[in-house]
Amino acid sequence: MNPDLDLALERVIKAPRATVWHAWTDPSAFATWWLPAPLHCRVDRLEVRPGGGMVTRMSEDGGVFVPHMDACFVVVEEMERLVFTNALDSGRRPTRPAPVAMTAEITFGEHPDGTAYRIVVQHGDPADRARHEELGFEDGWGSVAAQLAAVAEGATLPA
Template sequence: MEKNNQTTTTAEPGKKELIITREFNSPRELVWKAWTEPAMIKKWWGPKGYTCPSCEVDFKTGGKYFFCMRSPEGKDFWSTGIYKEIAPMERIVFTDSFADEKGNVVPATHYGMEGFPLELMVTVTFEDHNGNTKMTLKHIGIPTGEITDMTNVGWNESFDKLDESIK
């Protein structure tokens, strides 16, 4: 377990899940909007140095999202998923898949990566905590090992950007 800047990360050996808890010095409504409004998502989606040039959100149960994450070298990585559960201001559950530029689900090998299932599941919860917002992300299906470490870094760098975007 690693603690850094009000962040706790847990990745149990052999378990295909990553859990990240982060406390933001912002109201829950603002952290919620950062996950649900395209203009806000574009400000933080992707690790340090990455941008989000395209973000489409049909934010309802059964609705779809379709995001582009652009690397500093200009390579685009597309992702898509379906919102499975939305409990306003409390929880968002959605699938997570790699996609091509048209929104079709593709295997990770499309981007030169191995070992990912076609679909992963993400749950994000939001709680009031000591006047701040405690957000917990659970990413289920992540392959163990180096990919978990890279995913952990990517999410945490994204959350650093999220934090900056809501100050």
């Protein structure tokens, strides 16, 4: 991690890695926690494989949904690590996303209390990192991580 370019967040989720992984890779589960409440999320694409698309929409009231993220998975190591970027769209075309281009690495580790969950969001330059921090990285990604934990800690894997 480069502190001049990256932002990070770590949590322990009191649930097995398989449950946390499922919440990240199942579109129905993902939609329940991906955006900070009270926003609503709709998942248009969640193809968890290298080169797969991740397209979400958001709504304030559950009525009209507007674009939120159009990204591409770069690395998928089952139950270990996900890397996605919004610098490539879901069709793997270069893009200039607003408000900042980023690459996010999510890791899922073993922990005595469940899952060691870590997010590192990489930026291309210090200005983008600062902008993302000013926009509320800690609050936004932190509240979403808390929502993920709430879903995973109360969830069971489908049979």
